[in-house]
Amino acid sequence: MSVVEMTTFTVAEENTRAMLAARPAMVEAFRADRRGFLSARLVRVAENTWLDFVEWSDDAAWDESKAKGANLPAIGTFFATIDTLVGAERGVRYDDAQETPAVERRVRTVAYGPEPSQVGELYLPEGQGPFPVVVVVHGGYWTAMWDRRQITDVVDDFLGRGYAVWNIEYRRIGEPGGGWPGTFLDIAAAVDAVDGMDPALDPSRVVIVGHSAGGHLTTWAAHRGALPAEAPGANPKVTPLGIVSLAGALDLKTGDATGFGTVLADPDAEPPKDAPEAARPEAWPLVAAQVGDGIVTLLVGAHYAENPERYSWTSPLELANPGVPVLAVHGTADEAVPADWSHRYAEKTNAAGGSARYVEVEGATHFDVVQPTHPVWPTVTAWVDETFTKNQ
Incomplete structure (x- = not known):
């Protein structure tokens, strides 16, 4: 079995x-x-962005x-x-013929714009x-500290169910x-790139x-048509089913009013x-210095009182009915995002004539609901399966 290391980096034009x-x-x-080094291949994915594929004989060789x-x-x-080193991660594992994997992963990195993210x-x-x-969008307070690698278990699960999966990165605060x-433009561009x-x-x-x-x-992406x-x-260009x-x-207005994300001002705060560990901890001081009285202001560029129009464009709870079915899952033990935000969004969407199902998971934490091994996960996959089946 060999292991492929995928490293994304940028090079200034004058250094290319x-x-x-x-x-x-x-x-x-x-x-x-380097023991175990087998081959290397360099691919230019954007004007100043490169993807380096390095194949190793085994995991230990890469670590060494x-x-x-x-x-x-x-x-x-x-x-x-x-x-700039954007990130390095384990990519495709190529198994020997006698070790046929349950799911063969065909994966490639695709740039939907010129920027590294x-x-x-x-x-x-x-x-x-x-x-x-299935388009997958990771979280992390909309900041550059966390990236798409934190959600690869979800990617693998949907891939194993026979779906193509587009795990996207986007420009984030920091x-x-x-x-x-930029964050909103990137999500729109990434979805449309399908x-x-x-x-x-x-x-x-x-x-x-x-x-x-x-x-x-x-959820915001589902409202783009309105x-x-x-x-x-x-x-x-692409409207989800x-x-x-x-x-x-889902409630940026309340998030702004309550100082959502101020915990990021303290790098020593209990997560x-x-x-998951921050993928880019070096971005934390920059975010901490800016976060002030909440992260939502950095995302939207203003407090609600200063620019309510932007919140009417970006906060799902202000937008309400997206015109497509919604499944909102939230744990009662979530310490990061209030479950009430999802509950009220579903209620408002249904009251506006939309179709939103709210699933409250007793005792589930913020990260339980994104684990394919958690008991709620079959509810998620069954909903996705049904949505696709209805639209064959």
């Missing part, structure tokens, strides 16, 4: 030639010095290589040309398609372009699933139970 010139010597240094760092001049010269992983199941598509209006991304996808059969801040963005032309994300909000932050 030097990076490419240093590449062959770096690869040879890896070949001579990371521990060595830039221990040789040729490796250090290459690394010195890199502007305007990317996602497209996973295709076995077969030719066209496949229904990085250039994040917040208003149309034309791959012939194996059926853009007429899309369900969006999001957790926490991603639950907010998922937005005025001047609002970010208006005039959608339905959306699933898992512990979604919610089972919270």
Whole structure:
């Protein structure tokens, strides 16, 4: 079994030639010095963004290589040309013929825009398609501290059910372009990118699933068709058949009034139970310095009292009926996002003539509802299955 390391990084335009010139010597240094190094392939995914596929014989070989760092001049010269390391993660595992996996993962990273965070992983199941598509949107207070890697268990589960999965990244608070209006523009662009991304996808059969801040963005995306032309994300190219909000932050107006997210001002604060580690802890001080009396202001660019119109464009509870079915799941033991926000959204949507099902999970925490091993998960997958079945 071999392991593929996927590293995304940016290189300033003036350093691109030097990076490419240093590449062959770096690869040879890896070949001579790194146990288990098999091959490397560099792919340009945007103007200044690169994706490096490095194949190792086993997990331990990758770990040993990371521990060595830039221990040789040729490796250090290459690394010195890199502007920003976006992230490194384990990608596809290629199994030997005698170890046939239950689900073969066909995955590639796709850029839907020129910025480093305007990317996602497209996973295709076995077969030719066209496949229904589950778009997955991660959370993390809309900030750059957390990324799409925290939700790969959900990706694997939907992939195993025969769906194509588009696990998206987007610009977040704490990085250039994040917040208003970039975060909303990116979610809109990422969803619309399903149309034309791959012939194996059926853009007429899309369900969006999001957790926490991603639950907010998922639900907002369902309302895009009702937005005025001047609002970010208006005039959608792809309209979902339905959306699933898992512990979604669906009431920005109340979030602004109550200082939602001020916990981020203290890097030493106790995180919610089972919270993943920050993928980019270096972004925390920048966010902490800006968060002030709440994170919602950084997302929307204003307090509600200063610009209520923006909240009418971005807060699901203000928008109400999205015109597509909604499943809102929330745990009663959620310490990060009040369950009442999901409950009131569902009530308001139904009162407005929409179709929203609210599932309250007794004793579930903020992260329980996004675990495929949790007892509530079959409710989520059954709802998604039914939504696709009704729209074959």
